[in-house]
Amino acid sequence: MFMMCVSAFSVATALLLFLLWILVFYLSRRSCQHLCSLSLPTAVQSRRLFSLYRVLTECFSPSLPGPPSLPLLGNMLDLTRGHLPSHLTSLARCYGSIYRLRCGKTTMVVLSSAQMIREALVKKWPDFAGRPHSYTGDLVSGGGFSISLGDYSEEWKMHRRLVHSALQRCCAQSLHAVIERQALTLRQVILDYKESPVDLSKDFTVAASNVITSLVFGKEYNKSSAELQRLHDCLNEIVSLWGSPWISALDTLPLLRRFPNPPFSRLLKEVERRDELIRSHLQDCKDKNADGIITASLLQCQDQTGGQSQRTTLTETQVHMAVVDLLIGGTETTAAWLYWMVAFLLHRPEVQFNVYNELCTVLDSRYPRYSDRHRLPCTSALISEVLRLRPVAPLAVPHRATRDSSIAGYFIPKDTIIIPNLYGAHHDPDVWDDPNTFKPERFLEDKGASTRALVPFGGGARLCLGESIAKMELFLFAAYLLRDFQFLPTGNKTSLPDLKGVASVVLKAKPFHVIVRPRP
Ligand code: HEM
Numbered sequence: 143m144f145m146m147c148v149s150a151f152s153v154a155t156a157l158l159l160f161l162l163w164i165l166v167f168y169l170s171r172r173s174c175q176h177l178c179s180l181s182l183p184t185a186v187q188s189r190r191l192f193s194l195y196r197v198l199t200e201c202f203s204p205s206l207p208g209p210p211s212l213p214l215l216g217n218m219l220d221l222t223r224g225h226l227p228s229h230l231t232s233l234a235r236c237y238g239s240i241y242r243l244r245c246g247k248t249t250m251v252v253l254s255s256a257q258m259i260r261e262a263l264v265k266k267w268p269d270f271a272g273r274p275h276s277y278t279g280d281l282v283s284g285g286g287f288s289i290s291l292g293d294y295s296e297e298w299k300m301h302r303r304l305v306h307s308a309l310q311r312c313c314a315q316s317l318h319a320v321i322e323r324q325a326l327t328l329r330q331v332i333l334d335y336k337e338s339p340v341d342l343s344k345d346f347t348v349a350a351s352n353v354i355t356s357l358v359f360g361k362e363y364n365k366s367s368a369e370l371q372r373l374h375d376c377l378n379e380i381v382s383l384w385g386s387p388w389i390s391a392l393d394t395l396p397l398l399r400r401f402p403n404p405p406f407s408r409l410l411k412e413v414e415r416r417d418e419l420i421r422s423h424l425q426d427c428k429d430k431n432a433d434g435i436i437t438a439s440l441l442q443c444q445d446q447t448g449g450q451s452q453r454t455t456l457t458e459t460q461v462h463m464a465v466v467d468l469l470i471g472g473t474e475t476t477a478a479w480l481y482w483m484v485a486f487l488l489h490r491p492e493v494q495f496n497v498y499n500e501l502c503t504v505l506d507s508r509y510p511r512y513s514d515r516h517r518l519p520c521t522s523a524l525i526s527e528v529l530r531l532r533p534v535a536p537l538a539v540p541h542r543a544t545r546d547s548s549i550a551g552y553f554i555p556k557d558t559i560i561i562p563n564l565y566g567a568h569h570d571p572d573v574w575d576d577p578n579t580f581k582p583e584r585f586l587e588d589k590g591a592s593t594r595a596l597v598p599f600g601g602g603a604r605l606c607l608g609e610s611i612a613k614m615e616l617f618l619f620a621a622y623l624l625r626d627f628q629f630l631p632t633g634n635k636t637s638l639p640d641l642k643g644v645a646s647v648v649l650k651a652k653p654f655h656v657i658v659r660p661r662p
Contacts, residue, residue, distance in 0.1 A: 228642075279393075322509070324349045347473060388405040512614050
């Protein structure tokens with residue numbers, strides 16, 4: 143009897159709370175819409191109502207699972223692990239494909255399945271299109287004016303839209319020819335090695351970089367160019383310093399900014415050097431009437447006067463930072479992917495053979511064009527599988543919730559940091575059979591059903607800006623290389639490349655040597 147009374151009481155309380163929540167939800171939504179037009183006391187009341195709604199929503203939604211956190215440190219130690227993407231993926235096996243980590247006052251939510259990532263980034267894109275604000279992020283992004291690190295705003299949308307249109311125009315006009323030329327140059331570089339064991343990492347970086355510098359500055363370089371070296375060293379140093387704990391500590395513990403910090407001083411110096419280099423390249427483009435097709439397009443955007451409804455002008459800083467975005471986003475990513483492709487092919491030589499056979503049969507003896515990709519399923523499957531196993535931006539770039547929202551029924555408060563764990567989604571055992579094994583044939587067998595679960599370029603408002611360029615590059619570089627060469631290990635099985643790699647902002651394979659034999 144007593145038990146029956148208790149349960150009746152609990153049901154009644156829950157019902158009452160639920161009704162109260164509905165009432166508060168309704169009133170708070172109405173008040174929020176009119177908040178600006180209200181008198182001060184009414185506005186205060188409405189805000190209180192809204193806070194009450196927030197508290198009740200939090201109470202009603204289940205709390206996010208996650209590993210235990212230490213006092214003060216929270217889960218910071220989890221974030222300093224060597225191979226962060228695979229560590230976050232192993233946590234997903236314990237806590238599920240959505241879990242939280244705490245870092246000081248900040249809550250981070252890690253999404254490790256394609257379904258969750260799509261829900262947040264694509265379906266609810268306006269809620270999760272923000273970027274975290276940070277002191278050091280502002281310094282490296284010209285005050286938050288880069289596309290990749292700038293927060294979501296009307297100004298940012300216009301910036302991205304104009305740069306995106308410039309890229310689309312360039313893709314249509316000259317991208318194919320630029321990549322073909324670089325693929326042929328790379329072919330010659332490899333032929334010159336005359337089958338001696340080589341590490342191709344730098345050659346891939348130069349090839350990928352030349353595609354971008356041709357489009358941006360109308361210039362290409364060879365491997366020994368001091369100018370190219372300066373540009374790469376500077377950009378790589380900025381990316382690696384910015385990711386270091388010495389620098390991120392300045393964002394979480396502002397007090398540290400008062401003390402000397404040599405890595406931070408180096409970062410500032412490199413940012414200054416980068417800006418000088420880019421300024422002089424842009425000046426060159428202006429003086430020579432803009433050879434680089436993207437920059438020409440961006441500089442035109444700068445010259446136009448703004449329309450009434452849609453502004454069409456970019457500031458000098460926006461053009462400058464767009465160039466930085468394209469150089470950083472477009473070099474190490476494509477190069478790292480090519481290097482991974484060779485590493486995996488050394489482990490499964492029969493895949494090389496199948497792709498080579500396909501290229502010879504379908505194309506006779508000519509070089510492939512991007513439009514051939516639909517007739518080359520083995521080549522396309524190889525590209526998808528390498529992107530799946532080693533997404534080169536394994537944790538994308540952190541997002542920020544721009545307002546209170548939810549993912550998979552969990553309440554996500556405004557300003558929560560969202561980490562799309564693309565690496566985890568691509569190793570999800572519920573979607574991929576034998577997820578850790580390199581098996582391009584999986585994309586042939588299930589007739590593309592699982593390509594929806596492939597999210598190497600992110601999605602939604604923050605979808606990789608260079609996706610179309612990257613896809614054409616991966617296809618043409620891979621097809622040219624595999625048509626002309628056979629990649630062979632330098633010795634026995636123990637000389638095969640390590641397949642775990644080193645994870646930072648970009649996931650790269652560890653250095654390895656290979657013998658490249660020209661096909662007859
Ligand atoms: C294999 C090649 C590439 C992969 C896998 C890749 C992947 C990604 C990913 C996962 C993001 C983050 C998306 C997010 O925040 O949710 C991103 C952003 C970005 N990527 Fe790429 N990328 C590649 C090549 C390129 C190229 C070639 C360029 C430029 C030419 C580029 C430029 C950018 C830019 C500017 C952003 C920032 C977009 C924004 O915040 O709105 N990427 N990329």
